[in-house]
Amino acid sequence: MNPVIECRNLVHYFGAKPALKDVSWKVQPGRVCGLLGRNGAGKTTTINILNSFLTPTSGQCLLLGEDAHRLSPAVKARIGYLIEGHIQYGFFNVHQLERFYAPFYERWDPTIYFHLMSKLDISPKQHVATMSCGQRSQVALGLVLAQNPDLIIFDDYSMGLDPGYRRLFVEVIRDYAADGKRTILLTSHIIQDLEHLIEDCIIYQRGKVLIDMEAKRLIADFRKYSFDTKGDFKDFSDDSRNLRVERGEKRSAIYGFLKPEEARAELGKLGVPAGNNFQQENISLEDMFIALTGKY
Amino acid sequence: MKTFARTLLFASGVILLAHYLPAGYWLLSAKMRRPPIVYYSCTEKQFMFFRYTNQTAIRMDAHGKVYEREEFERILPIDHWMQLLRDGKLPDTVGGVALTAEALRRERLSFRIKPTMIDTPSVNLTPLLDADTGRVRLEMPEDFMRLGATIEFIHAQTNVVEREKSALFQRAFAEAGFVFPATVLGGNPSTMKPYDEGYYVADATGATFHLRQLRGKPDIHRVSSLASAEDKPKWEALKPIYFHVQEQDTREVHAIIVDKSNQAWFAVGKNYRLVPIPLQHYDPARMSLVVRGDLINRLISATGEDSVEAVVLNRDYGLVDRYTEPLVPRAATPAGKLARAIFPFTLRFEDVSTGYLGVFTEVGSRIALLVNGGLLVLMLVWLGSRKQLRLSRLPDLLAVAIGGIYGVALVFLLPKAD
Amino acid sequence: MFKSLLYKEWIKLRLYWLLLFVVNVAFCGFLCLRLRHVFRVNEAVAVWSNWIFKGYLFYRICEYVPLLLGVVLGCLQFFPETLSKRLRLVLHLPLGESRAASIHLVAGLLMLAAVYLPGLALIAGISAFYFPPDFQSNLLLTYTPWLLGGFAAYLLTAFTVLEPTWRLRVVYLLFSAALLRLFFMEDFYNSYLRVMLSLAICTSLLFVFPLLSTHRFGKGYGS
Numbered sequence: 054m055n056p057v058i059e060c061r062n063l064v065h066y067f068g069a070k071p072a073l074k075d076v077s078w079k080v081q082p083g084r085v086c087g088l089l090g091r092n093g094a095g096k097t098t099t100i101n102i103l104n105s106f107l108t109p110t111s112g113q114c115l116l117l118g119e120d121a122h123r124l125s126p127a128v129k130a131r132i133g134y135l136i137e138g139h140i141q142y143g144f145f146n147v148h149q150l151e152r153f154y155a156p157f158y159e160r161w162d163p164t165i166y167f168h169l170m171s172k173l174d175i176s177p178k179q180h181v182a183t184m185s186c187g188q189r190s191q192v193a194l195g196l197v198l199a200q201n202p203d204l205i206i207f208d209d210y211s212m213g214l215d216p217g218y219r220r221l222f223v224e225v226i227r228d229y230a231a232d233g234k235r236t237i238l239l240t241s242h243i244i245q246d247l248e249h250l251i252e253d254c255i256i257y258q259r260g261k262v263l264i265d266m267e268a269k270r271l272i273a274d275f276r277k278y279s280f281d282t283k284g285d286f287k288d289f290s291d292d293s294r295n296l297r298v299e300r301g302e303k304r305s306a307i308y309g310f311l312k313p314e315e316a317r318a319e320l321g322k323l324g325v326p327a328g329n330n331f332q333q334e335n336i337s338l339e340d341m342f343i344a345l346t347g348k349y
Numbered sequence: 350m351k352t353f354a355r356t357l358l359f360a361s362g363v364i365l366l367a368h369y370l371p372a373g374y375w376l377l378s379a380k381m382r383r384p385p386i387v388y389y390s391c392t393e394k395q396f397m398f399f400r401y402t403n404q405t406a407i408r409m410d411a412h413g414k415v416y417e418r419e420e421f422e423r424i425l426p427i428d429h430w431m432q433l434l435r436d437g438k439l440p441d442t443v444g445g446v447a448l449t450a451e452a453l454r455r456e457r458l459s460f461r462i463k464p465t466m467i468d469t470p471s472v473n474l475t476p477l478l479d480a481d482t483g484r485v486r487l488e489m490p491e492d493f494m495r496l497g498a499t500i501e502f503i504h505a506q507t508n509v510v511e512r513e514k515s516a517l518f519q520r521a522f523a524e525a526g527f528v529f530p531a532t533v534l535g536g537n538p539s540t541m542k543p544y545d546e547g548y549y550v551a552d553a554t555g556a557t558f559h560l561r562q563l564r565g566k567p568d569i570h571r572v573s574s575l576a577s578a579e580d581k582p583k584w585e586a587l588k589p590i591y592f593h594v595q596e597q598d599t600r601e602v603h604a605i606i607v608d609k610s611n612q613a614w615f616a617v618g619k620n621y622r623l624v625p626i627p628l629q630h631y632d633p634a635r636m637s638l639v640v641r642g643d644l645i646n647r648l649i650s651a652t653g654e655d656s657v658e659a660v661v662l663n664r665d666y667g668l669v670d671r672y673t674e675p676l677v678p679r680a681a682t683p684a685g686k687l688a689r690a691i692f693p694f695t696l697r698f699e700d701v702s703t704g705y706l707g708v709f710t711e712v713g714s715r716i717a718l719l720v721n722g723g724l725l726v727l728m729l730v731w732l733g734s735r736k737q738l739r740l741s742r743l744p745d746l747l748a749v750a751i752g753g754i755y756g757v758a759l760v761f762l763l764p765k766a767d
Numbered sequence: 768m769f770k771s772l773l774y775k776e777w778i779k780l781r782l783y784w785l786l787l788f789v790v791n792v793a794f795c796g797f798l799c800l801r802l803r804h805v806f807r808v809n810e811a812v813a814v815w816s817n818w819i820f821k822g823y824l825f826y827r828i829c830e831y832v833p834l835l836l837g838v839v840l841g842c843l844q845f846f847p848e849t850l851s852k853r854l855r856l857v858l859h860l861p862l863g864e865s866r867a868a869s870i871h872l873v874a875g876l877l878m879l880a881a882v883y884l885p886g887l888a889l890i891a892g893i894s895a896f897y898f899p900p901d902f903q904s905n906l907l908l909t910y911t912p913w914l915l916g917g918f919a920a921y922l923l924t925a926f927t928v929l930e931p932t933w934r935l936r937v938v939y940l941l942f943s944a945a946l947l948r949l950f951f952m953e954d955f956y957n958s959y960l961r962v963m964l965s966l967a968i969c970t971s972l973l974f975v976f977p978l979l980s981t982h983r984f985g986k987g988y989g990s
Contacts, residue, residue: 106855107987108767130861140851144779153778156771157860350865354979357972365945470957472819473901476812489812493819495901503899505811538820698952698962705961706952762938764983 055118057082057204057236058103063112065098072098073109074260080253083233085226087247087268088240090257091346096240097137099257100208103238104134117204130158133202137209139193143182147175147192151199158200166195169225187218194222198229207239211246219243223250244339248272254338258292258346268338277336277344278316279306281328289323290347297344298325306334308344355766356744359759363748364696366755371688371695378684384652384676387659389669390424391443391645396659396672397425411672427453427643446644455598458642460605464634467591467607469704473497476538480545481563487540490562496550498530514565521567528553535592535604542596549592549604549616557589557606559621576621583623587614591633605640607633613649615666624666630658630673634702654678680711690716693753713753721753728760741766768862769870776844776874783843787836787882795886798826799893806897819902822955824909826890830951833917836882841924844875849928849984858985868981872925872974879921883914905956912959915970916950922973923947929980931989 056079063076073095080086090096101107103114105122114121119128145153147170155161169191175184181192190210197205207226211219223246230237241247254271256264264271275295282305289298296309296319305325307316313333320327336344386399396411408421422429426440430453433439439448477494478487492502492511500522501515522529529552536548547561547568559575561568573584591607603616606623611633615624628651631638636653646669650659655678661669679685688695695711728749732738745766748756777784802825805814817823824830848854848871857867887910894903923943930936950966953959959966983989 101987104855104859106852106858106985126861126863129859132859134859136852136855138851140853140856142775142779142853142856144847145775149778153771153775157768157862350975351979351982354975354982357975358979361946362942365942368949369945470955470960472822472905472956474815474819474899476816476820489816491812493812493815493899495899505815508811508897508899538816698949704955704958706958707961708965764935764979764988767986 054082056080056115057084057117058086058238059115060099060103061113061115063099063102063109063114065095065102065107065109065112071260073102073112076112076257076260076262078255078262078265080236080238082236083230084252085230085237085239085250086253086255087251088238088255088257089244089247089342090240092242094257094346095260096257097208100137100206100240103206130160130200131203133197133200133205135193135197135205135207135210138212139186139190139210141181141189141193141196143180146178146180148177150181150192150196154196154199160201161199162201163199165229166199169195169198186213187215190214190218190222194225198225202235204236204238207237207241209240209242211241211243219246222246226250244342245337248338256342256345261292263292263345264295271341272338274310275308275336275341275345276311276316277306277308277334277340278311278313278331279304279334280320280331281305283326283328286323286325289325295345297347298323304330308341351767352741352744355764356747358763359744359748359756362759362763363752363755366758367692367694367696367752368698370755371692374688374692375684380682380684382677382679382682384657385674387648387650387657387672388425388428389646389648389659389661391427391643392440393424394670396661396670397421427645428641444645448644452644456642456644458597458599458602458640458647460593460595460602460638460640462591462593462605462607462613462633462638464636464702465704466593467633468702474503475534475536475548477502477536477548477560477562478538478540478545479562479565480547480568483564487542487545489540496531496534496548500531518567518569521569525558525569526556526571527558527569528556533589533592535594537594537596543598544596544600546594546596546603549589549594549606551589551592555588557584557587557592559603572616572621576623580621580623584621587623599642605638613638617666622666624662627660627662627668627671628658629671630656655681686714689714691720691754693717693721693751693755717753721750724753724757725750728757737765739766768860772857772867772870773874773877776871776878779847780840780844780875780878783840784878784882787840788885791832791836791882791886792889794832795829795889798829799889801825802893802897811897815898819898824953824956826906826910829886829890829910830913832886833883833914834920834947834950837879837917837920838924840875840879840882841921842928844871845925845928849931852984854929854981854984858981864981864985865978868929868978869974872922872977875921875925876918879918883917887914908960908963909953909956909958911963912950912953912966915966916947919950919970919973920947922970922977925977926973926980929977929984931980931984931987933989 058080060076060078063073065073076099088096088099098107102109103116103121108122116124117128117131119125141150151163151166155163173188173191175188181189210222214222226237227250229235251268254264254266254268255262282301282303286300288300290296294309298307299305307320309316311319317327381401381404383401388397390397398409400407400409408416408418422432423438426433426443426448430439430448434450442448474493474495476490478490482488491506492504495501495503500518502511504511531550531552533551534548537546547559550558550560552558557572559570559572573581576584587606588609589606590609593605601617603621606614606616611631613626613628613631615626617624626649628649631651632653636651639650641648645664647662648659650657655676657674657676659672663669680689690713693713697709698706700707700709725746728746729738732742745760748759818825858864860867891903891907894906923946927936927939927943930939
C-alpha cells in the first residue's frame, strides 16, 4: 500500500541554523498519526513543507503520491488543512463561508459543518472575527470535514482552546476517522488529548526523528522504573537509545525501552546505584514524551 | 510565469534606473552652461557677446577682447538705448538714422521660437478675434473657432455651434480654394497686442492661407495670390510646418514660417514678401530661434546644444554678416564623458524637441560597452563561485549585459530565482 | 471557483468599496460644482481662453485621486491576506496559485473600475455641458494617464504588500514610486498622446508582479 504522506530525507536550514536534519517518515492510509515534538523541534517546519508553504533545502515530500510542491488541483481537493490558530476569514459569517468553499470541492458535504455550527451559540449573521477562539476552531474544523478529504492535516489544533473545545475536537476527529478511510496527521502540545486518539506516533527532537512507531507499542514498551535515590549522580540521557536517567531528591527514575533487568543493567553500567524500592510505574504518553525529549 | 515576471521586473528595473540614475548624476554634477547671448554692434559692425563662464558673465567681442559694462553698452547703443538715454549718452544718429526714443520703441522686433512650440500638443479650439470692430482695443470674441475637417464656431456661453456663422466661413473657405482638412494653424489668440494679424493656415495641399475676421465677416485669401510675381512661386512651393504670429508695433512682419526642409522664412510687407532666413545649420527640432530687430538691423540667432549661429540682416533683409560658434555639448564635458562611460544608455521621457512625452535614448560610449562586458564577466564569476549559475539566472545576466551597472544593482536588489 | 473568489473579495471589501465610491463621487461632484461656480461668476469665453488655450487643467486636483484610491484598495484587499498568513487559505484551495492570485487581482481591478468610472462619468458629463467635444476628448485623454496610474498603483501595492520579506517590500516601494511618477509628468493636455498605448500596455503587464509575490509567499520566503 502506498503511503499517504511520505517525507524523504528532508533537510532545511533557516540561514545557518538547521531546522530539519535528514528527516524521513511515512503515514499509511487510514491511520491517525501524531507528530509531536517540543517547541523548535521542527514540526511546524515539516507541516509547512508538507503544505508547500516552505521549500526544503533538500529532500522531498509526497502527498497522496504527488510531490507536495506540485500538487494537482484534483489532489489538493482531497487534502484538508487546518491552519495553526484556526485561521479563517473573519469577515464571513458561517453561511457565507460555506457558500465560498463549497464550489471548490466536488465531495462537499455541508451536513457535518452545519451540525457543528448548530451546537455553537452564535447568530446566523455573526462574523467569524467576533467569535471566540473555541467557536472559530469549530468553524475551521467543520469546513475541513465538509470537504470530505482523504487526508487531513491538523496543525496544532489545540492552540488556544479550553478543555471543552479540545475534547470536542478529539471526539469529532475520532468519530470521523473511525471508518478507517481517512488519514489524519495532527500536531499538538497537549499530549494527554492524543493518548487515546493517535495510532502512530512520530516524535521529533532537535530536527531529527526520535521515535517513529505505533502509539500502542510506544505505550506498551516504553517504561519508567523508579527507585530510592542513593548516592550522588547526575541526570543522563541518550537519544540514540531513548534512555534517560533522572535523579530526584528522594526517588530517581530510569526511562527507556527496557525490561526490568535491562533497566538494572543500564543503571549498573552508568554507575548509578539502584536503591531500594525499584519498581515499574505506569506513565502517560505525556510522561513518555517528556522523558524522551527532556524538560529543558 | 515566475520567470516571465522576474524577467519583466529586471527589464522594468533597467528602464527605471536608466532614467533615474543619470538624472541623479546630473543633479549632483551639473554646472552652469549657458550659450552666449549674441549682439551685433551697428557702430563697430561686429558681433558682441555676453558669455557665462564659471558663474560669472563676461562681455566680449569676436576677437576675445573683454569690455566693461559701460563700454559694452556704448558699443551697442540700440540694445541699451534706455540706459544710455538716462545717462545722457545716447548718440543722436547711427549710420545716418536718427535715434529717437519714439522710433526706437516703435521699431523693435522680438520673436522667439522654441522647438516645443513647433511640435506640441494643442487643443483644436482657438478664438478668432475680430480685427476690425471699430473699437480701439481688441476684444475677445464670444465664440471659439474649430478648424479641422471643417470650420465651425462654438459659442462659449451656450456651448452650441453657431450654424450661420460657421456656414458663412465655410463658404468663404471654399471660395478661396481651401482644401480641408486644415493641417497647420498659427496665430496669436490674445488681446494684448497692438492689432490682430489673424491666422495663417495650411490646407490639405500645403498651401498657405491668411484668415481674419473683419466686422464679423470672413477674410480669407490664398497668400500666393496676394504675393508679388517674384514671391508667388516661393509661396506655392512652401510646405509649412509652423506659423509663428506675434503682432508687434512695426506691423512689418506678418509671420515667421518654418517649413519641412528646416528653412525659416519671414513673411513681410504688403505683398507678403517671403524672405528666407539665411541660417545654414538651423534645426527647428533642436534649436531656439531668436529674432531681435531694431531701427537698423535684424539679428537672428539659432542656438542649440552644440552650436550657436547668428545672421544679421539689414532693414531690407539683405545679409550683412554671419557668425557661427561651436559649443561644447554636455556629452563632451568631463562630466558628460564620465556619464557616457558608466551609463550604457540613458532614457528620458521629455525632450527639448517636443511638447509630447516620449522615449528618448542616449547611448553611452564604447567604454560603457567595455564596462558592461567587464561587469558581465565579474557577475558570471561571482555566480559561479556561489554555484548559482543556472538558467533561472538568465534575466540577471541579460540585465547586466545590456544594462551594465543598472543590471548589477538589480541583481543585488531584486529577488533571486528560486 | 471564479465566482467564489469574486464573492469572497466582494464580501471582504464591499463596505470599503462603498466608502471609496462615495468619496470619489463626492470629490468629482465637488469638482462639478466648482466648475459650475466658475462659469456662473466668470464670462465663459474668459474661462475657455484660460482653460482651453492656456492649458489650465481645472481638474488637476483630481490628478492623484485615482492613485490614492488604488493604493488604499490594494492595502485593504491584501493586508488582511498577509495577517496570520491568511493567504495560505487561498493557496491551499484546489486551483493553481497563479490562477487564485489572478482572480483576486481581477476582483480588485473590477472594483477599482467601478469606483473610477462613475466619477469619470460625472466629470465627462459636466464637461460636455460646458465644453465642446474636442475639449472633452482632450480632458479625457489627459485624465487617462492618471487613471492608468491608479490601476498601476493598485497592482504595485498588491505586489509590495504580498511580498513576504521586508527588505524587498522597501525595494518594491521605491520601485513603485519611481514607476508611478512616470504617469504624472503631464503639464498640458494630451502630453501622453504618443505614448498612451505603451503606457496602457505597461500597466497591464504589471499584473504579473503580484503573482510573483504570491509565489514567493507560497514558497515561504521570509519565514
